[in-house]
Amino acid sequence: MKVMKKFIIGLLVLIVLVFGGLKIYEVTNYGGTAYYTQIVNDGKKLNEKDDNGNAFIDYQYNQKGYDESGNGIQLEFNGHKTRPLKRNAYLKLTYNDKKGVTSWEAVPKKDVPKAALAKLNE
Numbered sequence: 001m002k003v004m005k006k007f008i009i010g011l012l013v014l015i016v017l018v019f020g021g022l023k024i025y026e027v028t029n030y031g032g033t034a035y036y037t038q039i040v041n042d043g044k045k046l047n048e049k050d051d052n053g054n055a056f057i058d059y060q061y062n063q064k065g066y067d068e069s070g071n072g073i074q075l076e077f078n079g080h081k082t083r084p085l086k087r088n089a090y091l092k093l094t095y096n097d098k099k100g101v102t103s104w105e106a107v108p109k110k111d112v113p114k115a116a117l118a119k120l121n122e
Contacts, residue, residue, distance in 0.1 A: 032096035035065030035075060036107070036116040039091065042084035057082045065093055070115030077101035090120075 043059035050056060059079040066072045075093055077100070079085045090112050093104040109117070 032094045032102060033067055035067055035073065035093045035095050036112045036120065037063055037065040037075060037091050037093065038120050039085045039087055039089045043079060059084050061085070065095070066116035066119040068113035068116060070119050072119060075101055077104060
């Protein structure tokens with residue numbers, strides 16, 4: 001009975017450690033701070049090739065983004081589309097200190113925090 005109890009406790013500790021480690025890995029490599037920006041140009045057109053040698057078009061942007069407190073940083077990201085992103089569209093970008101911009105999504109103007117919106121409208 002004691003052996004079974006120790007085994008179950010050890011198994012639970014192992015599960016907690018594994019899931020905790022995975023969560024820390026996810027946060028440090030893919031999580032980050034949300035920044036908001038507005039598309040003001042067509043970006044730089046890139047003619048790229050994938051790993052198989054197939055050509056594709058992408059657009060690169062380099063512009064200022066602001067967090068919910070209005071603190072700004074310069075952000076560089078790709079649109080991952082064969083056409084430029086829509087002008088004047090608001091984006092929420094996730095920025096990671098190690099990886100840069102890891103994701104972005106279009107958001108309505110009403111979802112942009114007031115401090116970030118004020119900086120974008122300066």
